Amino acid sequence: MCISIDWGRKAALQKRSSSAKISIQSLERVVELDNHILTGISVDIQAGQVVGIIGPSGSGKSTLLRAINRLWEPPGDSIFLDGEDITKLNVLTVRRRVGMLFQTPLLFDGTVADNVAYGPRLQGKRLTDAEIEGYLRQADLDVSFAKKSIIGLSVGQAQRVALARTLANQPEVLLLDEPTSALDPVSTRHIEESVMHLCRSTGLTVIMVSHSIEQVKRMADLVCLVVAGELIEVLKPTELVCARNPRAQEYLRAAQQQ
């Protein structure tokens, strides 16, 4: 018996009609039989938006972020990148298109330039010195850093190298998991300003977990409030005072007193 597959139709079925850059639909994560870490999260994020994710510790913010570049494998048909189910795409392609910065910068031994050139090299592309310097500038680092060893960098400088290394993959979406929580206020501003500049100049979409309401107010177009694995409010930063959900009000009151 012959089975014919209509690949065009299959591809069309795998695409959603939504024009969102990232569309999350009823995302669940259940571990250890009945432990619901994420419960029915749905949100659309448009290209070029900066979205802040806030909420109490252990509420599922990092778990949500990590699903978007498949650091854990979300169920099929729950996360779409430009309308395509991310679980149907090559995982390395997803991670190139959706870059991520963590709380603690993870760099490889070697020079700053080695780190920045790493991602493109894996794809068979050799960056020129000028390209490496361009990524360093985008991350607000002086080009003189290129030849320096990563040993001896401050945490703030290392985080900017990690940003430059992520940018060298030319991501369309940048996931930030509390990237400035270990940094001093000056280094924090460097990272914030670089990210904001990139959003304005390249249309980069940013999804950022933060414990700082002030940071979210400075950067975000939209704020998602996650409590106990549920997305309970999606608000503009100026609307945070108008949150209606009692759990949101309680969290925001406590966070603003910090």
Ligand SMILES: Nc1ncnc2c1ncn2[C@@H]1O[C@H](COP(=O)(O)OP(=O)(O)OP(=O)(O)O)[C@@H](O)[C@H]1O
């Ligand atoms: N693989 C796993 N197995 C079991 N429990 C997990 C797993 N991953 C996460 N958890 C639990 O899920 C909950 C949410 O964790 P997550 O790190 O996403 O929260 P968070 O909101 O980012 O917290 P924080 O603000 O403290 O970083 C926590 O209770 C965590 O212990």
